[in-house]
Amino acid sequence: MESLIVILLGLSIGSFANVLIYRIPKGESVVLPSSHCPKCEVNLKWWHNIPLLSWLLLKGRCGYCNSKISIQYPLIELLTAIIFLIIYLNIGFTIQAFLLAFTFTTLLALAVIDFYHKAVPDSLNLLALTLAVFYTLDVELIIHSFKNALLFGGAFAFLRFYVSFFTGREAMGEGDIMIAGTIGAILGLYTGVFAIFLSSILTIPAILFSKEREMPFIPFLALALWIVYIFEERVILMLNTLLFS
């Protein structure tokens, strides 16, 4: 029963993530107007707006004008539900789990926005960082996470200066610095550094196959954070073996 509640909650938060992804870069309100078809702009009825289900029942088309609705909408809803389910299985049915899952959902939205716009809104980025520090609701852990966030943000800012200086072009966006802080807050020093390293490994195939000059980095940072978060124990074991044996 709990898992079902978590999945339904994840689907509806995922639906909200779609609103964030679509509206924030355009500077629109995320509350009003209510959901409408991006093509014909007719307001959607509630049954057009059920996460996942409506898209499947309407076969990926608008109920009014029949224009295609991107598969991205149900995909984001599904991914968010998976995020919520995995974090619930990891830490239980708690407010902390909800806040952490919401943090990862914000990161998913940031990754998609960065992918399309090569820039992310500060509002969402600050939200992710703040949630990442405060989600534990435990004062000692909050101070610990805050220190790690400062450390990672600082290190990334310095790195950005060095790389820009030596390559002669602006490396990494300012937004990446805040994501690094978020990684530090959630993972801490040991696995956090590995997540940053992993993110740069993940970019290699993208760099090889992409013809675009400007590469969004947040999708890779967010994906690496998620992978290391899920496999944290195994990553620690691997790092211990590599470094100390």
Ligand SMILES: [Zn+2]
């Ligand atoms: Zn329509």
